[in-house]
Amino acid sequence: MNATPKNPTPVPRAEIVKLEGVGRSYGAGDLSVHALRGVDLAVRSGELAALAGPSGSGKSTLLNLVAVLDRPTVGRVVVDGVDTGTLSPAGTSRLRRDRIGFVFQTYNLIPVLTAFENAEYVLMLQGRPAAERRERVMAVLEVVGLAGLERRFPRELSGGQQQRVAIARAIAAEPALVLADEPTANLDTRTAGALLDLMVGLNEDKGVTFLFSTHDPEVMSRARRVVRLRDGVVEADEVRAPAARARS
Amino acid sequence: MNAVLKLAWRSLWRNRRRTLITLTSIALGLALTIFMASLGAGVYRQASEGAVRMQAGHLVVEHPEFRHDPSPAHALAATEVVAAARGLPGVETVRPLVVGQAVVATAAGSVGVGVMGVEPEAEIGASPFPERVVLGRYLEEGDVRGAVVGTALARRLKLEPGKKAVLTTTDARGEMTSELLKVVGVFQTGSEESDVFLVQVPIGLARRAWGLPEGAASQVGVILGDPDDLPGVAAALSGRVDPGVAAVRTWREAIPKVAAWIELDTRANRLLRVFVIFLVGSTILNTILMSVLERGREFAVCLALGTPPRMLRAQVLAETLLLAALGTMAGAALGAAVSGWVQAHGIDLSLFLSREEGASGVTVGGFMISPVLRCWLTPEQVGAHTLLVFGLTVGIGLYPTWRSTAVPVADLLRTR
Numbered sequence: 001m002n003a004t005p006k007n008p009t010p011v012p013r014a015e016i017v018k019l020e021g022v023g024r025s026y027g028a029g030d031l032s033v034h035a036l037r038g039v040d041l042a043v044r045s046g047e048l049a050a051l052a053g054p055s056g057s058g059k060s061t062l063l064n065l066v067a068v069l070d071r072p073t074v075g076r077v078v079v080d081g082v083d084t085g086t087l088s089p090a091g092t093s094r095l096r097r098d099r100i101g102f103v104f105q106t107y108n109l110i111p112v113l114t115a116f117e118n119a120e121y122v123l124m125l126q127g128r129p130a131a132e133r134r135e136r137v138m139a140v141l142e143v144v145g146l147a148g149l150e151r152r153f154p155r156e157l158s159g160g161q162q163q164r165v166a167i168a169r170a171i172a173a174e175p176a177l178v179l180a181d182e183p184t185a186n187l188d189t190r191t192a193g194a195l196l197d198l199m200v201g202l203n204e205d206k207g208v209t210f211l212f213s214t215h216d217p218e219v220m221s222r223a224r225r226v227v228r229l230r231d232g233v234v235e236a237d238e239v240r241a242p243a244a245r246a247r248s
Numbered sequence: 249m250n251a252v253l254k255l256a257w258r259s260l261w262r263n264r265r266r267t268l269i270t271l272t273s274i275a276l277g278l279a280l281t282i283f284m285a286s287l288g289a290g291v292y293r294q295a296s297e298g299a300v301r302m303q304a305g306h307l308v309v310e311h312p313e314f315r316h317d318p319s320p321a322h323a324l325a326a327t328e329v330v331a332a333a334r335g336l337p338g339v340e341t342v343r344p345l346v347v348g349q350a351v352v353a354t355a356a357g358s359v360g361v362g363v364m365g366v367e368p369e370a371e372i373g374a375s376p377f378p379e380r381v382v383l384g385r386y387l388e389e390g391d392v393r394g395a396v397v398g399t400a401l402a403r404r405l406k407l408e409p410g411k412k413a414v415l416t417t418t419d420a421r422g423e424m425t426s427e428l429l430k431v432v433g434v435f436q437t438g439s440e441e442s443d444v445f446l447v448q449v450p451i452g453l454a455r456r457a458w459g460l461p462e463g464a465a466s467q468v469g470v471i472l473g474d475p476d477d478l479p480g481v482a483a484a485l486s487g488r489v490d491p492g493v494a495a496v497r498t499w500r501e502a503i504p505k506v507a508a509w510i511e512l513d514t515r516a517n518r519l520l521r522v523f524v525i526f527l528v529g530s531t532i533l534n535t536i537l538m539s540v541l542e543r544g545r546e547f548a549v550c551l552a553l554g555t556p557p558r559m560l561r562a563q564v565l566a567e568t569l570l571l572a573a574l575g576t577m578a579g580a581a582l583g584a585a586v587s588g589w590v591q592a593h594g595i596d597l598s599l600f601l602s603r604e605e606g607a608s609g610v611t612v613g614g615f616m617i618s619p620v621l622r623c624w625l626t627p628e629q630v631g632a633h634t635l636l637v638f639g640l641t642v643g644i645g646l647y648p649t650w651r652s653t654a655v656p657v658a659d660l661l662r663t664r
């Protein structure tokens with residue numbers, strides 16, 4: 001796609017996500033619900049793309065398909081060059097573990113693990129040595145602004161802090177892509193803005209690729225690319241200069 | 249593995265109250281079943297020991313026909329049998345007995361009784377009668393015409409130590425014989441059969457009455473130091489006795505009433521234990537399943553992050569194993585401690601019995617057992633029940649374990 005002079009984003013490269021004629025419907029016959037209908041979409045490495053649309057427009061369905069938590073009724077979903085339809089269950093787990101970071105709207109964290117351990121979780125799944133895990137987790141917790149809170153349990157953290165831990169966990173293993181389903185929906189405006197700053201910063205400074213959903217116009221305005229969904233169809237796909245970093 | 253255990257351990261203590269309740273129910277259930285089993289074993293042991301010692305013994309050597317026709321004609325030459333039995337390891341006492349029916353008469357009347365001719369010195373410590381003498385004394389070596397009778401019989405025939413009675417019977421050849429008895433003591437066992445109908449006399453007098461030669465006995469009773477040695481001693485003794493001449497029987501065959509009562513009660517006890525374990529099992533299923541179902545969203549998050557399903561299942565299984573291990577350890581310790589205490593100190597039931605009953609004890613199938621109940625605890629009971637409850641807990645945990653990853657991940661993660 002294109003870069004604007006103001007924000008020297010790294011030139012988008014490989015297609016990390018590619019949806020070809022993807023449809024997902026629930027139920028059969030007259031009662032069937034078409035959550036997605038004939039969606040074509042590509043997300044390239046280095047992008048920060050927002051999936052926008054009202055509630056029920058199919059945002060979560062699309063993200064779940066990309067994470068291979070769900071299968072399309074028709075069409076093909078290719079992630080990191082792999083046709084997800086061909087993946088075995090073990091291959092699916094591995095793809096999620098090694099290539100995808102995931103942030104949800106709420107209750108992201110494992111309640112019995114501390115902030116440190118939550119951020120470490122995916123690295124632990126990957127079987128990385130303790131010293132490396134420690135180094136990386138301390139670094140990402142620093143990046144997300146949680147240095148000093150490593151030992152806190154999720155219930156001892158605010159909503160915004162919990163989402164930061166979730167982002168730390170999502171990026172600790174340096175995945176090809178971070179998916180986030182309405183990561184700011186449960187936060188107040190200020191906290192949401194700060195979280196978005198973090199995501200934009202990670203995207204610009206570290207080249208982390210984000211595909212996140214939102215129905216908040218203010219959040220949308222911070223993304224370089226906005227893909228609008230309505231009734232399961234891509235209504236618009238706009239690339240433009242994002243608003244400046246706010247309230248940071 | 250470490251991570252799985254850590255997650256399992258912490259998840260277990262996340263809902264502390266529920267975990268403690270589950271642990272408590274596993275522990276109490278196990279302790280209760282161990283206690284029930286050991287109390288049952290203790291009571292059966294007391295009952296069988298009591299009965300065994302009032303009768304011939306743990307093992308009885310007798311004429312093969314004696315069981316069907318206990319007449320003095322079916323006596324055996326017992327000297328060799330007695331010697332053979334005395335030489336066996338595990339044998340405490342060997343009692344040659346001459347038993348038969350007779351009529352005892354005094355001026356006050358006459359009563360049909362069972363007569364037991366004994367060697368007095370062999371009885372002491374082996375049978376309960378010497379300790380149950382309430383008036384006078386027990387038989388002694390050298391008593392020729394001495395006799396001890398039960399309290400009820402003494403009352404009916406107005407007998408007391410020093411008084412005389414006449415014993416009349418039919419000997420092995422069908423001749424009427426009479427012997428003069430001199431009562432030396434009165435016993436009270438609490439067992440009606442003994443107190444009303446039993447007369448003990450020196451074995452020599454009995455032999456005379458039934459016209460049996462020196463060394464003859466209707467039964468040779470063998471009392472063991474440890475009743476658990478029964479099968480071994482029975483086998484050894486059978487090997488030394490000519491089966492054409494004498495049969496070796498265990499007390500189960502000799503006292504079928506008590507054996508049947510024990511059999512029946514053992515079944516009831518087992519059924520009760522199964523019921524307790526069933527109750528514990530349903531509590532476990534409930535709590536583990538609930539703890540899994542309420543974490544559906546959490547498991548969905550883990551799966552979405554790339555956790556292999558088998559790792560989640562391992563975590564849930566580890567939680568169950570931890571619960572089972574902690575619960576059964578506590579239960580085994582508690583059950584063993586309570587049973588051990590009751591074995592050492594006993595539970596005195598006489599407080600709950602009427603005075604007369606309490607004075608002597610409780611009767612089972614006509615045999616008296618002590619009102620102080622004692623457990624009989626064995627490592628096998630503890631081990632078997634612990635394994636059973638542990639296995640049951642883990643077995644029950646398999647379904648929730650499977651359920652943990654059979655969750656609709658996409659739906660659980662959908663932003664609502």
Ligand SMILES: Nc1ncnc2c1ncn2[C@@H]1O[C@H](COP(=O)(O)OP(=O)(O)O)[C@@H](O)[C@H]1O
Pocket residue numbers: 026027033034035053054055056057058059060061062659662663
């Ligand atoms: N399991 C399901 N069964 C039936 N309909 C569903 C199911 N999941 C989602 N839907 C429907 O699919 C549509 C898209 O849902 P979703 O992707 O969650 O939208 P969004 O995330 O944009 O709010 C909605 O109409 C929703 O009701």
Ligand SMILES: [Mg+2]
Pocket residue numbers: 059060061181662663664
């Ligand atoms: Mg949604």
